[in-house]
Amino acid sequence: MAIEIEKPTVGLSKVAVSDTHGEDSPYFAGWKAYDEDPYDELCNPSGVIQMGLAENQVSFDLLEQYLEKHSEATNWGNRTSGFRDNALFQDYHGLQTFRKAMACFMEQIRGGRAKFNPNRVVITAGATAANELLTFILADPGDALLIPTPYYPGFDRDLRWRTGVKIVPVHCDSSNNFEITPQALEAAYNEAESMNIKVRGVLITNPSNPLGATIKRSTLEEILEFVTSKNIHLVSDEIYSGSTFSGEEFVSVAEVLEAQNYKDSERVHIVYSLSKDLGLPGFRVGTIYSYNDKVVTTARRMSSFTLISSQTQQLLASMLLDETFTANYIKTNRERLKKRYQMIIDGLRNSGIECLKGNAGLFCWMNLSPLLEEPTKESELILWKSMLHEVKLNISPGSSCHCSDPGWFRVCFANMSEQTLQVALTRIHDFMDRRKAMKTSN
Amino acid sequence: MKLLSRKASCNSHGQDSSYFAGWQEYEKNPYDEVKNPQGIIQMGLAENQLSFDLLESWLAQNPDAAGFKRNGESIFRELALFQDYHGLPAFKNALVEFMAEIRGNKVSFDSNNLVLTAGATSANETLMFCLANPGEAFLLPTPYYPGFDRDLKWRTEVEIVPIQCSSSNGFRITESALEEAYQQAQNRNLKVKGVLVTNPSNPLGISLSRHELNLLVSFIAAKGIHLISDEIYSGTVFNSPGFVSIMEVLMNKNYVNSPVRNRVHIVYSLSKDLGLPGFRVGAIYSNDKMVVESATKMSSFGLISSQTQYLLSEMLSDKKFTKNYVSENRKRVKQRHAMLIRGLKNAGIPCLESNAGLFCWVDMRHLLSSKTFEAEMELWKKIVYQVGLNISPGSSCHCIEPGWFRMCFANMSEQTLNLAIQRIKSFVNSISESNNISPNQQYSNKSSRRKSFSKWVFRLSFHDRETER
Numbered sequence: 010m011a012i013e014i015e016k017p018t019v020g021l022s023k024v025a026v027s028d029t030h031g032e033d034s035p036y037f038a039g040w041k042a043y044d045e046d047p048y049d050e051l052c053n054p055s056g057v058i059q060m061g062l063a064e065n066q067v068s069f070d071l072l073e074q075y076l077e078k079h080s081e082a083t084n085w086g087n088r089t090s091g092f093r094d095n096a097l098f099q100d101y102h103g104l105q106t107f108r109k110a111m112a113c114f115m116e117q118i119r120g121g122r123a124k125f126n127p128n129r130v131v132i133t134a135g136a137t138a139a140n141e142l143l144t145f146i147l148a149d150p151g152d153a154l155l156i157p158t159p160y161y162p163g164f165d166r167d168l169r170w171r172t173g174v175k176i177v178p179v180h181c182d183s184s185n186n187f188e189i190t191p192q193a194l195e196a197a198y199n200e201a202e203s204m205n206i207k208v209r210g211v212l213i214t215n216p217s218n219p220l221g222a223t224i225k226r227s228t229l230e231e232i233l234e235f236v237t238s239k240n241i242h243l244v245s246d247e248i249y250s251g252s253t254f255s256g257e258e259f260v261s262v263a264e265v266l267e268a269q270n271y272k273d274s275e276r277v278h279i280v281y282s283l284s285k286d287l288g289l290p291g292f293r294v295g296t297i298y299s300y301n302d303k304v305v306t307t308a309r310r311m312s313s314f315t316l317i318s319s320q321t322q323q324l325l326a327s328m329l330l331d332e333t334f335t336a337n338y339i340k341t342n343r344e345r346l347k348k349r350y351q352m353i354i355d356g357l358r359n360s361g362i363e364c365l366k367g368n369a370g371l372f373c374w375m376n377l378s379p380l381l382e383e384p385t386k387e388s389e390l391i392l393w394k395s396m397l398h399e400v401k402l403n404i405s406p407g408s409s410c411h412c413s414d415p416g417w418f419r420v421c422f423a424n425m426s427e428q429t430l431q432v433a434l435t436r437i438h439d440f441m442d443r444r445k446a447m448k449t450s451n
Numbered sequence: 452m453k454l455l456s457r458k459a460s461c462n463s464h465g466q467d468s469s470y471f472a473g474w475q476e477y478e479k480n481p482y483d484e485v486k487n488p489q490g491i492i493q494m495g496l497a498e499n500q501l502s503f504d505l506l507e508s509w510l511a512q513n514p515d516a517a518g519f520k521r522n523g524e525s526i527f528r529e530l531a532l533f534q535d536y537h538g539l540p541a542f543k544n545a546l547v548e549f550m551a552e553i554r555g556n557k558v559s560f561d562s563n564n565l566v567l568t569a570g571a572t573s574a575n576e577t578l579m580f581c582l583a584n585p586g587e588a589f590l591l592p593t594p595y596y597p598g599f600d601r602d603l604k605w606r607t608e609v610e611i612v613p614i615q616c617s618s619s620n621g622f623r624i625t626e627s628a629l630e631e632a633y634q635q636a637q638n639r640n641l642k643v644k645g646v647l648v649t650n651p652s653n654p655l656g657i658s659l660s661r662h663e664l665n666l667l668v669s670f671i672a673a674k675g676i677h678l679i680s681d682e683i684y685s686g687t688v689f690n691s692p693g694f695v696s697i698m699e700v701l702m703n704k705n706y707v708n709s710p711v712r713n714r715v716h717i718v719y720s721l722s723k724d725l726g727l728p729g730f731r732v733g734a735i736y737s738n739d740k741m742v743v744e745s746a747t748k749m750s751s752f753g754l755i756s757s758q759t760q761y762l763l764s765e766m767l768s769d770k771k772f773t774k775n776y777v778s779e780n781r782k783r784v785k786q787r788h789a790m791l792i793r794g795l796k797n798a799g800i801p802c803l804e805s806n807a808g809l810f811c812w813v814d815m816r817h818l819l820s821s822k823t824f825e826a827e828m829e830l831w832k833k834i835v836y837q838v839g840l841n842i843s844p845g846s847s848c849h850c851i852e853p854g855w856f857r858m859c860f861a862n863m864s865e866q867t868l869n870l871a872i873q874r875i876k877s878f879v880n881s882i883s884e885s886n887n888i889s890p891n892q893q894y895s896n897k898s899s900r901r902k903s904f905s906k907w908v909f910r911l912s913f914h915d916r917e918t919e920r
Contacts (some may be wrong), residue, residue, distance in 0.1 A: 319729030
């Protein structure tokens, strides 16, 4: 048979071959090192401790107890058509009971200070999908979203990869505890303009990842004023709203809107998820809550690409409509996170390390800038590598979060047992002792 | 400044089409045996409700699977935390074996080449993102599933160029139709990245022949492009010649070492074969490592709930169950199909001869007032509002000949299907009464004239289609 001469074939798309998925960054490299040598109390006590994964493992027992008592949440109850109806339900509006449950849960988290209408809840398979979906709706390829730094490394992929939208950073720094200022917003907007890029919105994470701190009410008001004056959108990613250490300090943009009678609210959209507050990242439960009718309608249609399994919607509807359960969960979860936070802050302080004052989240924002050879990103990465390979802790370097001040690191504390956290703190303590000794001997 | 993106403001979501309009009418006035016996019967939804009892009995016998337990032990935490986009290994293994079983084990699949997605809707869109740039095109044989206009084009900005198929040869894909479509794309300055076929076909309900499959492989080999085979109805093939998967064709010695193997990708889902559309279980299968890698990362935007992955991994690992399910489900689909065909025949309405799917491709050309799409819409409206059946008009599936309709038969009880058949019979009787011809006579007269009409009809309808666009 004659040799077939292959014509030049069509390859893959530009999106497929680009590296905007961001998987070559240190954020993921540290993950790899952990995968290759994972800490285990018994089998691998000298392995790498994973402190780069913002998971909430402190309140599983509460969920397990609920499931023990409520088998009807998972076995489709006694109705003969329970399974069938659930299995057939693919309506992109989502289960009505589930939407109601999410709206109620979000209200409870905010201490009833804001009301949520179940008809504005759009379901998506995780906040990852919600953020991308909103980006498709609010911006065209080539347009930009302004995002305060430091920010969650995943945004580089989630918001930009398939959408073709750009991120222009709003620079925040340690001089004022990384708070977002109107000047910084204005500067970012102007930077985009100078590059002929159209800004379509601002995206904030509140409570902030990686800072572990809530945004002040006055700052939220300033941000709202800013987006209104520029006639752009505001996306508030509130996936850590249930992980504040006290009930009172978190102010949601929903509360600010309610206080001003929902004036200018059609530009505001909230993203929520159960991955952090409930510790259920595997179940892929995200929502978009928008005050804009057109956005709700469009997002709903687009959610066809990323619906939540009806089996999972059913389980969570049952769980989250149980107000006794949710009230207890929210309160207990907060207490435990606060305890963990205190443990890590004290432990770090004993080692001579300070953190940004935090009040929420599953991590703290640690300041190792005094340890840097030079105040540069390169120095930070060298320090990061020794933390990873010498101290055997996978923590996230600030540069992967686009932080403009070198030397800051995000350290997660809720994805491990107390004992493991203690081991990590001991390792850090020893590491700091060794450095002190080296310095004095020099 | 315009507040939303172009994607948000355009109507590529396709929700203004008749496909969805009929759905809306049904929602306003849905048939219920007891509460609303005059309501509209939904025959526009390709769901499989025939075999739930088999699933329910499995669930009753295996309560651990839905209760987050493995061998009596709770694995709740493990599942709650499992968000790895590579998917639950046990589930992927079970799924590829299930896929092989449906193909009579004539082919086998490697679970490392499988990417899980939240439904076939997500799988198809993801493949577009991986294989085509905005403005590039995929060729699709008509008629095709109306949802493709949204799934393949909306956010990806990929174009669809139709491969026109007609009743003159049973809507089979021909070499000339493929070449014509490719040429059409060139004329429109569109770079063609591939062909997408649904096998078995929706809305036709036929499995592609070996000849068609070989044609497709030669075509993409010659043009150096991709082929996507959406095989979500593969478990509903109930008659000969049986289901031939594109993977089987690639096992042919001519293709064993050919780079064309890496350009063929399969889409699968459990929404039709297992009747679980709510659970959002879809998959992409590809021999190309880069496609698998890229699609895997993209699946972050649409992962399957680990709770659901676990339940199904247990169910599909039960080989006794799957073997019985596949064969029993086939039998039931076959029986329902026969029932509808018989009923329509008695009303003088022919269907395309089919061996698969959850629907029939029904020929109502003889009931049109004229051979136009306007007449098709007129007839469709009568059927929805007067007869009380929501069926899908061929135009919504981009069929080039007016008068064809898709009617679903597996999403209702037998009684309801009987009622639907009665309503059609009455409708046809009332037409022939007003025309003073008996339905059977009408049928035989039309069929003898149909052949000479067909070429004429083809030309006429093509023109109509152009103006409609």
